Amino acid sequence: MKTSGLGELEAILAVARHRSFRAAATDLGVSTSALSHAVAALEARIGVRLFNRTTRSVALSEAGAQFVDSVAPALSTIRVAIEQAGSFRDTLSGTLRINASVGAAKQAMPLFIAFLQRYPDMKLDLVTEGRLIDIVVDGFDAGIRLAETVPQDMIAVPFGDKQRFAVVGSPAYFAQHKAPRTPADLHAHRCIRTRMPSGAIYQWEFERRGETVRIDGKGALTLDEPGLMLEAARAGLGVTYLTEWNVAADLQAGTLVRVLEDWTPPLDGLCLYYPGRRHAPAGLRALIDMIREQADTQREQARTKRKARGSR
Structure with a gap:
């Protein structure tokens, strides 16, 4: 690990990105102690603490956050300049x-x-x-x-x-529940809900002939990973809303059945x-x-x- 120049800046950005000295050191291919010394050296030279450290966490200080916001674009430009110079190699x-x-x-x-x-x-x-x-x-x-x-x-x-969404459920599920003909019919179904990375529940979006509808379906299961949603739908726990790419194999195999296809245009x-x-x-x-x-x-x-x- 260099102790001056770009090496220190790369160290700061890596720790800010991972919020961990250990993970940042692994990313940069250096020892944790070398990384810590590089960060400490820069903090000492500018006279400001860039990170608030505890035994369990590492977080940017207010000064550190402003420093990263300013330095990251400039360092990115430098990386590109270096790559451009190297692009003249065969x-x-x-x-x-x-x-x-x-x-x-x-x-x-x-x-x-x-x-x-x-x-x-x-x-x-x-x-x-x-x-x-x-x-x-x-x-x-x-x-x-x-x-x-x-x-x-x-x-x-x-x-x-282009991407397209699909509402799907298992044959066993639809043997016991009448297939919906409009998005509003989903209120009578068990929906496998989607939690977004932000924590919000995703509302299913539909459109047909200029009419747009958003449905916040009700159901006993909320998931944040498509593979788990597919597994739950195959097991007959309800209907789910995923991209065609995710459900194509199941539709071909017949393990899932699609409904409301005319309400999900290409995006x-x-x-x-x-x-x-x-x-x-x-x-x-x-x-x-x-x-x-x-x-x-x-x-x-x-x-x-x-x-x-x-x-x-």
Whole structure:
């Protein structure tokens, strides 16, 4: 661990990101004592405590929070400058840090695998979490989220197919409960509710011919993870509301039945997004190029299918 310059700044941001000296040290590949000394050295030099420490927790002080907000964007710009200089090498290399929801990461894995196969000297650091974060402050190069949640000051690159939600339940459940024909009918059903990362209960959203409806369904079970919701729905505990991507295998296998399909139109899908106020690092530009290549291939395949149907 360097004890001056960028090393100290990286140390501060890592501890702020993880709220733990041990976890930050592991992330940076240094010892906990070396990291602690680096942070203490910077605090001593500027004469301000950046972290409030107890035996159980580490949190930014008011001064520390202001320091991180100011330093993080500047350090991100420096990282990009270093990567840009390194991009003149014959082989693309470096580390690309991406933050995504679990579902977005699962959908993006084929792309990430292809990316690392094409650029074997690149490293990918993927962090999954439900809450929406500030990717600049937390030291990420990019994020992947649903288009509607991407901050407006970011550059967004559409990724993958459009998303669509589905209301599903098991055949056994619908053998005992009349299938809903309108969203209002869900008030008579057992709904497996969704808790958002913020702690709020997600209201199911529906739309048909310009009419929009939001339903706060009632039920005995509230969950915050799609896999658990699927398991509960398969067991006949009620109906749940998930993306088609999550329920496709069950619908094909017949373990779940879909209802209210005409009330769930397609929505904008995922986007890879990154700060618009600075140049993208070389690794991120290469990943964006692969996303656009895939989109071009999908459009060409769609045109070919349309032509084939038209010639019949």
